[in-house]
Amino acid sequence: MKSYRKELWFEVPGRRGFVNITPQVESALRESGVREGLCLVNAMHITASVFINDDESGLHHDYDVWLEKLAPHEPVAGYRHNRTGEDNADAHMKRQVMGREVVVAITDGKLDFGPWEQIFYGEFDGGRRKRALIKIIGA
Amino acid sequence: MKSYRKELWFEVPGRRGFVNITPQVESALRESGVREGLCLVNAMHITASVFINDDESGLHHDYDVWLEKLAPHEPVAGYRHNRTGEDNADAHMKRQVMGREVVVAITDGKLDFGPWEQIFYGEFDGGRRKRALIKIIGA
Amino acid sequence: MKSYRKELWFEVPGRRGFVNITPQVESALRESGVREGLCLVNAMHITASVFINDDESGLHHDYDVWLEKLAPHEPVAGYRHNRTGEDNADAHMKRQVMGREVVVAITDGKLDFGPWEQIFYGEFDGGRRKRALIKIIGA
Numbered sequence: 001m002k003s004y005r006k007e008l009w010f011e012v013p014g015r016r017g018f019v020n021i022t023p024q025v026e027s028a029l030r031e032s033g034v035r036e037g038l039c040l041v042n043a044m045h046i047t048a049s050v051f052i053n054d055d056e057s058g059l060h061h062d063y064d065v066w067l068e069k070l071a072p073h074e075p076v077a078g079y080r081h082n083r084t085g086e087d088n089a090d091a092h093m094k095r096q097v098m099g100r101e102v103v104v105a106i107t108d109g110k111l112d113f114g115p116w117e118q119i120f121y122g123e124f125d126g127g128r129r130k131r132a133l134i135k136i137i138g139a
Numbered sequence: 140m141k142s143y144r145k146e147l148w149f150e151v152p153g154r155r156g157f158v159n160i161t162p163q164v165e166s167a168l169r170e171s172g173v174r175e176g177l178c179l180v181n182a183m184h185i186t187a188s189v190f191i192n193d194d195e196s197g198l199h200h201d202y203d204v205w206l207e208k209l210a211p212h213e214p215v216a217g218y219r220h221n222r223t224g225e226d227n228a229d230a231h232m233k234r235q236v237m238g239r240e241v242v243v244a245i246t247d248g249k250l251d252f253g254p255w256e257q258i259f260y261g262e263f264d265g266g267r268r269k270r271a272l273i274k275i276i277g278a
Numbered sequence: 279m280k281s282y283r284k285e286l287w288f289e290v291p292g293r294r295g296f297v298n299i300t301p302q303v304e305s306a307l308r309e310s311g312v313r314e315g316l317c318l319v320n321a322m323h324i325t326a327s328v329f330i331n332d333d334e335s336g337l338h339h340d341y342d343v344w345l346e347k348l349a350p351h352e353p354v355a356g357y358r359h360n361r362t363g364e365d366n367a368d369a370h371m372k373r374q375v376m377g378r379e380v381v382v383a384i385t386d387g388k389l390d391f392g393p394w395e396q397i398f399y400g401e402f403d404g405g406r407r408k409r410a411l412i413k414i415i416g417a
Binding site: 001003005038040042043044045046070071079080081082083084089092093095096097099100101103131133135137 | 315316334344
């Protein structure tokens with residue numbers, strides 16, 4: 001069994017943003033030499049997500065509006081977590097809706113994707129350096 | 140390490156529906172010959188989900204009502220994504236709540252499930268042919 | 279390829295609660311002898327979650343309030359599932375928001391975590407004995 005590990009670093013300006021990381025995951029897969037297996041990609045921070053969806057800017061706008069409706073940033077004092085001095089409780093909620101991780105099949109040395117699947121890093125508490133992890137296992 | 144891949148095809152009539160695919164995943168597992176490992180099942184489309192829950196029609200009705208409340212289909216013009224000519228922005232939201240994929244343990248040649256776990260394909264933008272992927276790795 | 283399986287049992291008093299199971303998963307990993315691979319941890323019940331987030335009591339309070347707002351327990355008769363004699367339809371919704379499972383990378387014999395990642399069992403229909411599953415594969 002082969003295994004491969006790589007970290008991706010981000011510094012998203014502003015509070016929230018989505019970054020298409022599919023090319024970086026494809027590079028890691030080539031570096032791994034794995035032909036058949038599984039590829040885990042996860043946020044290493046608990047106020048960020050890795051998810052698979054469409055690379056369409058209107059949809060990303062809709063996600064941002066929708067997540068803000070489900071788990072509003074304001075009022076900051078409305079969350080007990082923020083009494084610790086943080087202001088990011090909403091980011092912990094948004095990350096649960098969008099998910100921590102994706103697991104992607106590897107077939108014949110490629111990410112085994114449907115027609116529109118793209119991998120995103122979703123930032124909900126940006127303005128600082130944060131990481132995602134790629135772990136590949138297989139043969 | 141053994142690996143096995145299979146696609147499942149669906150054409151759910153109407154906009155939304157849930158399909159129990161546990162028997163098809165069990166068949167794929169038998170075909171794989173894997174005794175110990177992991178089984179990934181994911182939607183290959185970004186307006187559909189694969190998830191694990193109960194096969195109870197009242198619950199499926201409740202999920203449908205609840206998802207429509209969290210991310211309503213109407214008004215279609217309320218989503219920027221729909222300016223692309225689509226009317227399925229809500230389906231991209233619903234899929235994030237229900238999830239893209241499940242990973243199931245394989246033990247002694249079987250899906251290692253608790254008492255009520257069943258695997259579903261969840262369609263949120265139906266009326267056309269779409270796919271889920273089964274990828275099994277192990278020994 | 280090595281594989282390892284372990285069940286964790288819980289009896290959360292009251293309806294809802296979060297239990298940090300990171301130490302138990304770390305023990306299972308040591309017992310497995312796996313150095314490089316993947317670790318799946320999933321709820322075996324469909325009214326419970328396994329998720330990764332912060333071990334901060336204010337945040338857990340916020341999650342509880344937020345999930346109750348997204349999928350209220352009352353009125354029990356508001357869910358068709360509860361006509362089966364159950365009163366836990368809301369728990370099936372909450373579990374979908376928080377997720378069934380996590381997959382964690384194993385690197386150099388350890389859970390490959392960011393700075394604050396901790397694994398939780400999330401109970402939404404407690405007061406009885408329920409299980410989570412740990413499945414580890416790798417080399």
